[in-house]
Amino acid sequence: MIRPLRTELRRSNAPAVAVLLVVVGGLSAASMYTFWQGQWLRLGYVHTTGMFILMPLALAGGAVLGRRDRRTRAEDLLLSTGRPRWQRALPAMGALGIAVAAAHLLVLAAGAALLAGTYLGLRGAVAALVDALVLVGAAWTGMAAGRRWSAPVVPPLLAAAVLVVQVGASEIAHGDDRLGNLSLMISWPPDTVWETTSSRLLLSHLALGAGLLLTGVLLAAGASVLWRAGAFAGLAAGVAGLVLIANPGPSGIWQLDAGAYRYVCADGTPQVCVTAVHAHLLPGVSADARRALRALAKLPGAPTRAVELRLDTIGENDSDQWFRPKPPPGTVQFQLEVDPGTGRDPDVAESIVMGGGTRWSGCGHGSDDVAQAVAAAWLLDTDTVRLWDSWSGFDYADRYQPEVRAGVQALRALPGAEQLHRVTALRDAAARCEQDLMPYLTGQAAP
Amino acid sequence: MTRGLRLYLRSRRVPVAVAGSAGAVALVVAAWSSMMDRAGVPAGLAVLTTAMAAAPFGPTLAGPDPALDRTAALPWPPRRAAHLVACCIVVAALLLAARPFGADFGPVWVVLRNTAGLIGVIGLGAAVAGARAAWQVPVAWAALAAFMAAPGGPRWRHAALWMVQEPGNRIATVTAATLLVAGVAAYAIRVGPQVAPVEATMDQ
Numbered sequence: 260m261i262r263p264l265r266t267e268l269r270r271s272n273a274p275a276v277a278v279l280l281v282v283v284g285g286l287s288a289a290s291m292y293t294f295w296q297g298q299w300l301r302l303g304y305v306h307t308t309g310m311f312i313l314m315p316l317a318l319a320g321g322a323v324l325g326r327r328d329r330r331t332r333a334e335d336l337l338l339s340t341g342r343p344r345w346q347r348a349l350p351a352m353g354a355l356g357i358a359v360a361a362a363h364l365l366v367l368a369a370g371a372a373l374l375a376g377t378y379l380g381l382r383g384a385v386a387a388l389v390d391a392l393v394l395v396g397a398a399w400t401g402m403a404a405g406r407r408w409s410a411p412v413v414p415p416l417l418a419a420a421v422l423v424v425q426v427g428a429s430e431i432a433h434g435d436d437r438l439g440n441l442s443l444m445i446s447w448p449p450d451t452v453w454e455t456t457s458s459r460l461l462l463s464h465l466a467l468g469a470g471l472l473l474t475g476v477l478l479a480a481g482a483s484v485l486w487r488a489g490a491f492a493g494l495a496a497g498v499a500g501l502v503l504i505a506n507p508g509p510s511g512i513w514q515l516d517a518g519a520y521r522y523v524c525a526d527g528t529p530q531v532c533v534t535a536v537h538a539h540l541l542p543g544v545s546a547d548a549r550r551a552l553r554a555l556a557k558l559p560g561a562p563t564r565a566v567e568l569r570l571d572t573i574g575e576n577d578s579d580q581w582f583r584p585k586p587p588p589g590t591v592q593f594q595l596e597v598d599p600g601t602g603r604d605p606d607v608a609e610s611i612v613m614g615g616g617t618r619w620s621g622c623g624h625g626s627d628d629v630a631q632a633v634a635a636a637w638l639l640d641t642d643t644v645r646l647w648d649s650w651s652g653f654d655y656a657d658r659y660q661p662e663v664r665a666g667v668q669a670l671r672a673l674p675g676a677e678q679l680h681r682v683t684a685l686r687d688a689a690a691r692c693e694q695d696l697m698p699y700l701t702g703q704a705a706p
Numbered sequence: 707m708t709r710g711l712r713l714y715l716r717s718r719r720v721p722v723a724v725a726g727s728a729g730a731v732a733l734v735v736a737a738w739s740s741m742m743d744r745a746g747v748p749a750g751l752a753v754l755t756t757a758m759a760a761a762p763f764g765p766t767l768a769g770p771d772p773a774l775d776r777t778a779a780l781p782w783p784p785r786r787a788a789h790l791v792a793c794c795i796v797v798a799a800l801l802l803a804a805r806p807f808g809a810d811f812g813p814v815w816v817v818l819r820n821t822a823g824l825i826g827v828i829g830l831g832a833a834v835a836g837a838r839a840a841w842q843v844p845v846a847w848a849a850l851a852a853f854m855a856a857p858g859g860p861r862w863r864h865a866a867l868w869m870v871q872e873p874g875n876r877i878a879t880v881t882a883a884t885l886l887v888a889g890v891a892a893y894a895i896r897v898g899p900q901v902a903p904v905e906a907t908m909d910q
Binding site for chain 1: 719748754762845846
């Protein structure tokens with residue numbers, strides 16, 4: 260059995276299909292590198308959404324191989340031997356199955372190698388294993404189609420038609436229409452870095468893979484009406500599973516990965532914790548966060564612990580969601596946004612001390628960024644602070660730099676005790692979710 | 707139609723390819739016009755439909771036995787070039803003919819550009835890897851373009867995703883024209899890789 264398999268691995272189109280899948284899968288992953296740089300679960304999304312292209316190519320690759328049996332015109336000769344049908348088909352099916360699964364997993368392995376040293380939880384690899392099964396099933400079903408219809412137009416038409424059906428279904432589907440599940444392309448990228456493909460989505464892909472595998476195996480095992488009926492029933496069940504099991508929309512596609520979501524804390528005090536997906540950034544983050552905690556310690560009742568802000572649900576693509584979670588007592592929160600250019604968050608300390616540690620205190624997005632920035636610069640003993648965000652970089656913060664500098668100068672012109680009093684008053688007002696904070700710095704606030 | 711042309715088209719299985727291509731486009735048009743209120747097909751789906759209409763013509767670029775073709779004392783290069791250009795015209799005509807039936811695959815210029823470029827890639831594929839494998843690169847390229855169907859970005863992106871660029875995009879037009887010229891020239895001159903006679907007889 261091993262020898263014919265090795266022969267098929269060398270002589271069939273299996274290596275060519277594997278190369279095609281590696282190139283296309285690699286290109287689609289590379290085109291989104293800045294999105295998944297340093298993030299294993301985001302690579303999982305990029306890898307699984309690429310199945311939209313890979314599955315039709317595996318199907319067509321199978322059809323090319325399936326045509327071979329008919330082209331050789333040796334069916335009568337082979338049928339005269341005393342071996343069952345499936346035994347003859349097995350080496351070719353095995354070779355193509357190994358090739359497509361290995362190609363898909365190779366792209367994931369290459370991505371994992373690029374992510375060495377960062378969080379690599381097993382849960383993030385489950386989708387790739389299920390997708391490998393879908394590819395094997397597609398290749399085997401394609402072989403059956405190629406054996407049945409040996410015209411040379413079948414492989415290209417199959418590949419293109421399956422692509423068109425997927426894109427067409429996602430275009431035609433409105434909102435929560437399950438028709439959109441027909442497409443393996445995931446239209447909603449994960450909003451946060453702790454999200455992984457949901458169990459329901461995996462189950463729906465598993466149903467498709469099982470249906471395709473069953474179709475391929477049954478059509479290889481027999482050609483009678485009964486075998487064919489069973490094969491088509493398997494295919495229909497697989498497609499029905501794909502459409503019906505998964506829930507459309509982000510909440511159906513994504514779920515929190517407990518391993519990625521848990522806190523990892525730096526050694527030493529004060530305690531600084533980040534989620535496991537950012538653990539590789541902990542040395543730099545903890546130094547910045549401790550600098551910020553030391554600055555905050557100038558204020559009475561300052562927090563003694565800093566933790567990365569995390570959402571307890573999947574993201575809603577709403578920037579305000581980050582300002583809703585309330586921190587535990589004695590703890591200051593901070594959001595980690597990594598600059599793809601440098602691989603680090605450029606404003607950890609600055610964002611922690613904004614408003615005296617109240618930027619992420621669960622009050623929503625405060626409207627008085629200037630007053631918060633003046634307090635931050637005063638605490639850090641700098642002229643100003645610049646906050647960075649992944650949408651606009653430093654551009655948003657740079658708009659109000661002159662006002663911040665002027666505010667800091669005016670504050671420092673006051674006696675030391677008054678400065679501390681006003682910044683503490685601002686911090687307390689912000690913690691009470693007051694929106695207009697500048698009067699606390701200028702001394703115009705009602706006592 | 708001369709007898710020679712009829713025999714040529716039959717030997718290249720052109721009727722099956724035309725039927726497959728037209729049938730596939732008709733199915734997309736029927737599904738789109740019956741389920742959608744608007745005629746305009748989004749760029750990603752339009753590009754994939756173009757690839758689907760063009761891909762069946764890949765296998766028509768070789769006959770059952772290349773060695774037999776070579777025995778004919780005919781000037782093959784212009785005929786092969788004409789074959790590829792005719793494929794381009796048929797595919798573009800199929801897509802443009804869909805308009806009255808409720809599916810608009812884009813401005814005429816974009817349909818022509820995308821068809822020309824994809825047919826050029828098929829010609830290049832046939833010359834390099836053989837007619838049977840010529841569909842792989844254009845279908846995969848179109849799928850990647852549909853996957854990242856956002857026009858604009860740096861210049862290399864205009865060239866790489868030429869299929870989804872705006873109608874007036876010069877880089878996309880030049881890329882498509884270059885691919886067509888290269889494909890027609892490569893196919894006209896080289897035909898494809900040598901096929902062993904024993905394999906040629908199997909490749910029916």
